[in-house]
Amino acid sequence: MDFDQPGMFTRADALASGYTDDDLRRSRADRTVLSIRRGYFVRSAVYRTLDSSAQHLLLAKAVLSDSADDAVLSHVSAAVLHGMPVWGIALDKAALTIGRSYASKRGRRRILHGTRLLDSDRMIIDGVPVTVPARTVIDLARAEGVEQAVCVGDHALHSGLTTAFELAEAIDDAAGRTGVGRARHAVGLMSSRSESVGESRSRLLFHNLGLPTPLLNQWVHDDSGAFVGRVDFLFPDGVIGEFDGEGKYESNPVRAVIDEKNRQNRLHDLGWVVVRWDWRDLSKPDVLVERLHGAFRRAETRGAPIGTYRSNLLPQSESEPPAGGSDPN
Known part of the structure; x- marks a missing residue:
């Protein structure tokens, strides 16, 4: 054919x-x-050219086409349509919500949720009805683990898909539904400053294992005020943490690795102890935490780093060029 x-x-x-x-x-x-x-x-x-999210979206659209007129994509299917990361969430079933009160129906390729659905909970993307980002985040936070929910919520906040106020409203609207307590806990852990799933998972690891709370995505300057680089995690006691995600150096990997090495040397000269990790390290949290504890001990012997650091809260067009710095991962 x-x-x-x-x-x-x-x-x-x-x-x-x-x-x-x-x-x-x-x-x-x-x-x-x-x-x-x-x-x-x-x-x-x-x-074969599609990633797992795009493959799921085909299934979701096919299921929606044969569903009731008032059904909308929701939960993981809505997250995929909104472009949210769905790390750790099963993609084998399309998720839909219909504004009727009955127990969820689970089939081989579909989960149909029956809950109250306000007009303000819906929107249209490329002709497809879907729950709005805030409702999508809260629905996922009710249904999935806290770690998965925080990764989704961090992305939604950082990319401007939703706001903390809208999430709080969506939590209030979900009162009495299964999992709302878990969702409320997850929302309390979300941050608009996490720029990737790896950063979100790292931040939760610090929280769960009792490490100090780092500052996120700080801009470090030397003692003369010259910009040194932006860092993923900064512990004011003298430790900098960097998550190396896939694709961080894709544009020009050789040049980027050299720049990154020079940047790390400059941070070291200022008195910072730098610890790096990647996806594999996140699967071994005890080992990573011990490395961080070792960095804290080394930082104690060095004294306070010289120079300054701050959050970059300017619009992107007004930001300093990250000379020698790393791109978001």
Whole structure:
């Protein structure tokens, strides 16, 4: 079946283009076409180019197309549509909410939630009805673990998709629903200054294991006022923490690594102890925490670093160029 369709298509689309049900069956048998759900298909070559979130969105749109007119994408499906990170959240089922009061219905490829749904809880993105960002964050925080919820909420706050005030309103609207206490706890841990899932997870690790609370994304200057670099985590006692996420040096990795080394040397010369970690280290929290404790001990012997640091609260266009600094990860 040579159906040159760049996205998801239906059985009706294929038949209207002159193909038959036998063509569809043969294409599915030889794996050139995949079935998203009954009556919805995508070419395998197209599907393989999609990441897990984009694959989930195909499923969510297919499920929504066969649902009641007042259903909207919600929970993880809404998060994907809003472009929120869904680290650690299962993507095998589409999530929808319908404004009726009944117990959630869970199927093989769909979870249908029945809860109150105000007009202010809905919006349209590219023709798709979906819960607004604040409602989406709170729904996920009620249904998922705190760590996953904070990663979603941090992104929503940092990117301007929602505000702390809107989250507080959404929490109040969710009063009496399952998991609202867990959601309230998660919202209390969210921060607009975390710029990646790795930073969010690192910050929660510090909190859960009783480490001092660091300042986030500080701009460090030397004693003459010259800008040295922006750092992910700054502990005022003399320790700087850096999370190295995938893609941090993608644009020009060789130049970026050299710049990063020079930047770290300048921080060291100012008296800062720098600790770096990546995704693998987050899976071994005890080892990472011991490394940080060792850094705190070394910092005690050095005395206070020289120079200054501050939050960068200026609009991006007015910010200092991060000479030798790292990009957000």
